[in-house]
Amino acid sequence: xxxxxxxxxxxxxxxxxxxxxxxxxxxxxxxxxxxxxxxxxxxxxxxxxxxxxxxxxxxxxxxxxxxxxxxxxxxxxxxxxxxxxxxxxxxxxxxxxxxxxxxxxxxxxxxxxxxxxxxxxxxxxxxxxxxxxxxxxxxxxxxxxxxxxxxxxxxxx
Amino acid sequence: xxxxxxxxxxxxxxxxxxxxxxxxxxxxxxxxxxxxxxxxxxxxxxxxxxxxxxxxxxxxxxxxxxxxxxxxxxxxxxxxxxxxxxxxxxxxxxxxxxxxxxxxxxxxxxxxxxxxxxxxxxxxxxxxxxxxxxxxxxxxxxxxxxxxxxxxxxxxxxxxxxxxxxxxxxxxxxxxxxxxxxxxxxxxxxxxxxxxxxxxxxxxxxxxxxxxxxxxxxxxxxxxxxxxxxxxxxxxxxxxxxxxxxxxxxxxxxxxxxxxxxxxxxxxxxxxxxxxxxxxxxxxxxxxxxxxxxxxxxxxxxxx
Numbered sequence: 001x002x003x004x005x006x007x008x009x010x011x012x013x014x015x016x017x018x019x020x021x022x023x024x025x026x027x028x029x030x031x032x033x034x035x036x037x038x039x040x041x042x043x044x045x046x047x048x049x050x051x052x053x054x055x056x057x058x059x060x061x062x063x064x065x066x067x068x069x070x071x072x073x074x075x076x077x078x079x080x081x082x083x084x085x086x087x088x089x090x091x092x093x094x095x096x097x098x099x100x101x102x103x104x105x106x107x108x109x110x111x112x113x114x115x116x117x118x119x120x121x122x123x124x125x126x127x128x129x130x131x132x133x134x135x136x137x138x139x140x141x142x143x144x145x146x147x148x149x150x151x152x153x154x155x156x157x
Numbered sequence: 158x159x160x161x162x163x164x165x166x167x168x169x170x171x172x173x174x175x176x177x178x179x180x181x182x183x184x185x186x187x188x189x190x191x192x193x194x195x196x197x198x199x200x201x202x203x204x205x206x207x208x209x210x211x212x213x214x215x216x217x218x219x220x221x222x223x224x225x226x227x228x229x230x231x232x233x234x235x236x237x238x239x240x241x242x243x244x245x246x247x248x249x250x251x252x253x254x255x256x257x258x259x260x261x262x263x264x265x266x267x268x269x270x271x272x273x274x275x276x277x278x279x280x281x282x283x284x285x286x287x288x289x290x291x292x293x294x295x296x297x298x299x300x301x302x303x304x305x306x307x308x309x310x311x312x313x314x315x316x317x318x319x320x321x322x323x324x325x326x327x328x329x330x331x332x333x334x335x336x337x338x339x340x341x342x343x344x345x346x347x348x349x350x351x352x353x354x355x356x357x358x359x360x361x362x363x364x365x366x367x368x369x370x371x372x373x374x375x376x377x378x379x380x381x382x383x384x385x386x387x388x389x390x391x392x393x394x395x396x397x398x399x400x401x402x403x404x405x406x407x408x409x410x411x412x413x414x415x416x417x418x419x420x421x422x423x424x425x426x427x428x429x430x431x432x433x434x435x436x437x438x439x440x441x442x443x444x445x446x447x448x449x450x451x452x453x454x455x456x457x458x459x460x461x
Binding site (some may be wrong): 097 | 190193294295297298299301302337338341344348375376379380381382
C-alpha cells in the first residue's frame with residue numbers, strides 16, 4: 001500500500017513535468033484519491049477515431065506496480081478490442097504481460113497504439129471484429145467513425 | 158509442485174463463485190477482472206500449500222517423492238546424494254529460479270560474511286542501473302526494486318551491527334512484499350543485460366521463443382510469473398557476476414549403461430575490469446549457488 005502510493009506519487013510528478021511533451025495524452029489524478037485517475041486521449045490520426053477525444057478511467061490496485069491498473073473507456077467506442085457496453089479493454093499489458101516497467105502514461109500510449117492497430121482475432125466487440133475479419137474495412141471504418149462523432153466529439157451549435 | 162502427498166483437499170470455497178456464474182449462464186457479466194480475481198484466488202490457495210521458499214529437507218525427501226516412479230530418476234537421486242545433502246524447495250509459480258537464487262545468494266552472504274563480495278555485487282548493481290538508464294527506462298520504474306535488494310544485502314552483512322538471524326532471512330524470503338520486489342529487481346537486471354547485449358542473446362532467443370529480443374524481454378522476462386530459461390540464467394549471472402550451477406534431474410540416460418547426473422555451470426562473462434575484482438566470488442569451477450532443475454522447476458541444493 002505504502003509502496004504503491006509512493007510509486008504513484010512519482011508518476012504524478014513525472015506527469016506534471018511531461019505535460020507539454022505529450023499533447024495527445026492528458027492524465028489527471030483524482031483530487032482526493034491517488035488510486036483513481038482519468039485520462040483524455042486523442043484519437044490517432046488516419047484512423048476512424050481521428051478528431052475524437054476519449055476518456056479513460058484508471059483504477060489502481062494496492063499491489064501496484066506489481067499488478068496492472070484496471071483501465072476502461074468511459075467514452076463509447078467501436079473497436080474490436082473494447083467491450084461496447086463496459087468499455088473494458090483487451091490488451092496483454094493490462095493482463096499477463098504487465099510489468100512495473102510500464103507506467104500509467106505508457107499504458108495510455110499503448111491504448112492509442114491499440115486504437116490504430118486493432119487485433120480482430122481476439123475481439124471483445126465481436127461485431128466490430130467480424131467486420132474486420134471478413135475484410136469489410138469500409139464497413140468497420142464507417143461504424144467506428146459514426147460512434148466517434150456521436151460520442152467523442154464536442155456537440156456543434 | 159510435484160509434491161502430491163501434501164495437497165490438502167480444500168472445500169469448494171473459491172470455486173463456488175465460479176460454478177454459480179457458470180450455472181447462471183450469464184457470461185456477459187463475467188468480466189476480465191473476474192478472471193483475474195479468480196486467478197489470484199487460485200494462487201492464494203497454492204500459497205497456503207507451499208511458501209515461496211520451504212524448509213531445508215534431507216535429500217531423502219526427494220527420493221520418497223519418486224519411490225514408485227521412474228527407476229532412472231531413483232538411480233540419479235542416489236548419485237546426487239553422493240555430493241549433496243539437502244534440498245530447499247521453492248514455490249512453482251514461475252518465479253522459482255529467481256526466488257531460489259535470491260535465497261541461496263543471501264544465505265551464502267549471511268553465512269560467509271564476505272564483505273568483499275557485497276562490495277563487488279554493489280558495483281555490478283550500479284552498472285545494471287546505468288544499463289537500464291541507457292536503455293531509456295525511467296528511474297522511478299525500477300529504483301524501488303533496486304533499493305529493496307540493496308536493503309537485503311545490507312541486512313545480511315551489516316558492518317558493525319549484528320546481521321539478521323537465519324530465521325529472519327527465512328521469514329523475509331517468505332514475505333511477499335520482500336520476495337516479489339527482489340524477484341522484480343532480478344527481472345529488471347536480466348532484461349537490461351539481455352537488451353544491452355542483444356546481438357549475443359538474439360540467436361538463443363530466436364531458438365527459444367522465435368521472437369525479437371525486445372519482444373522477449375517484454376513478454377518473457379519482465380512480467381512476474383514468466384518462467385526462466387538458460388537465457389535468463391546466463392543474463393542474470395553475467396549482469397551480477399555470480400556463478401550458478403544447475404544440476405539437471407530428468408529421465409535422460411546415457412548409452413554407457415551407468416547413470417550420471419548432468420550439471421551446467423553458468424560462469425559470468427567478465428570484462429577485464431571485473432576480473433581483477435572477482436577474487437572472492439567463489440572459485441570458478443565451484444559456484445556456491447547450486448540449483449536443482451527438474452523440467453519446469455528450480456529448487457535449491459546443498460552440498461555435503
